[in-house]
Amino acid sequence: MSYTYEECKATADWLMAQTDIRPRIGIVCGSGLGGLANLLKDQVVFNYRDIPNFPQSTVHGHAGRLVFGTLKGRPCVCMQGRFHLYEGYPIQKITLPIRIFKLLGVDTVILTNAAGGLNQDFKVGDIMIMKDHINMPGFAGNNPLSGPNDERFGTRFPCMSDAYDRELQQLAMEVGQELGYGDFLREGVYCVLSGPSFETIAECRMLHRLGADAVGMSTVHEVIVARHCGMRVFALSLITNQAVMDYDSEEKANHEEVLQTGKQRSEQLERLVSTLVTRIEHNNIYA
Numbered sequence: 320m321s322y323t324y325e326e327c328k329a330t331a332d333w334l335m336a337q338t339d340i341r342p343r344i345g346i347v348c349g350s351g352l353g354g355l356a357n358l359l360k361d362q363v364v365f366n367y368r369d370i371p372n373f374p375q376s377t378v379h380g381h382a383g384r385l386v387f388g389t390l391k392g393r394p395c396v397c398m399q400g401r402f403h404l405y406e407g408y409p410i411q412k413i414t415l416p417i418r419i420f421k422l423l424g425v426d427t428v429i430l431t432n433a434a435g436g437l438n439q440d441f442k443v444g445d446i447m448i449m450k451d452h453i454n455m456p457g458f459a460g461n462n463p464l465s466g467p468n469d470e471r472f473g474t475r476f477p478c479m480s481d482a483y484d485r486e487l488q489q490l491a492m493e494v495g496q497e498l499g500y501g502d503f504l505r506e507g508v509y510c511v512l513s514g515p516s517f518e519t520i521a522e523c524r525m526l527h528r529l530g531a532d533a534v535g536m537s538t539v540h541e542v543i544v545a546r547h548c549g550m551r552v553f554a555l556s557l558i559t560n561q562a563v564m565d566y567d568s569e570e571k572a573n574h575e576e577v578l579q580t581g582k583q584r585s586e587q588l589e590r591l592v593s594t595l596v597t598r599i600e601h602n603n604i605y606a
């Protein structure tokens with residue numbers, strides 16, 4: 320089930336008719352990380368249920384609001400809550416907001432997520448700058464670009480080896496060091512699975528051997544759609560829990576721990592993203 324260019328444009332036009340804010344930066348908040356949206360000043364807020372063609376948020380920790388506003392003077396739009404495959408939506412529907420971002424004039428997308436740590440050097444509370452991904456649902460044929468391709472969005476066969484903007488990764492690393500976050504700032508590869516069940520021990524061991532540092536249930540589909548339509552991408556994973564890799568372990572992954580870790584790290588994560596947004600402006604590294 321694809322949305323046509325005209326349907327996406329109708330939603331973007333509907334939003335632009337109701338706010339004068341013309342965002343250049345689009346932000347997607349992960350599980351328990353919606354506090355980022357509250358940083359925006361002069362907010363214009365839309366509930367997802369009121370936006371034409373938009374799905375509804377069904378997951379605890381995803382408020383279901385699209386927030387326009389300014390972050391340190393920069394016009395932004397922020398998804399306070401995202402959609403996931405396991406909610407039952409077609410993959411084209413969960414990525415629709417990214418195309419709306421593009422049609423609103425966004426050129427840089429910042430995505431956050433909660434993820435389980437596979438890398439044994441990672442600790443709960445670490446923030447991982449995503450340098451790459453492994454798209455497991457994609458291996459099984461579930462790619463958001465499946466179906467007819469509209470060249471007005473992008474090419475049929477987009478490159479993904481440059482998906483995560485290296486300049487923004489570098490900038491975020493610098494900002495993190497300056498803020499004193501060096502002890503918990505990491506970089507790594509995120510692997511997406513469809514969820515909603517968490518991984519078995521054998522699956523975690525396999526993903527780790529395949530080169531994944533963290534595992535989650537989102538972000539990658541959004542990244543693919545954002546890159547397809549030429550937006551720059553920066554993404555962060557908050558390591559909310561340690562993936563269970565050992566049959567002797569008593570640990571059990573659970574959503575409450577995910578939300579709890581989000582709460583504990585929200586202040587630093589918000590400061591990192593908001594400072595990064597300011598630096599994008601100062602460095603003037605827009606395309």
Ligand SMILES: O=P(O)(O)O[C@@H]1C[C@H](O)[C@@H](CO)O1
Nearest residue numbers: 349350432433536537574577
């Ligand atoms: O939206 P994100 O990827 O942050 O949400 C993660 C994956 C599941 O939706 C949930 C599991 O606790 O958190």
Ligand SMILES: Nc1nc2[nH]cnc2c(=O)[nH]1
Nearest residue numbers: 433434435534535536577
């Ligand atoms: N798949 C998956 N998603 C998560 N989101 C937060 N933690 C996890 C996890 O351990 N596994």
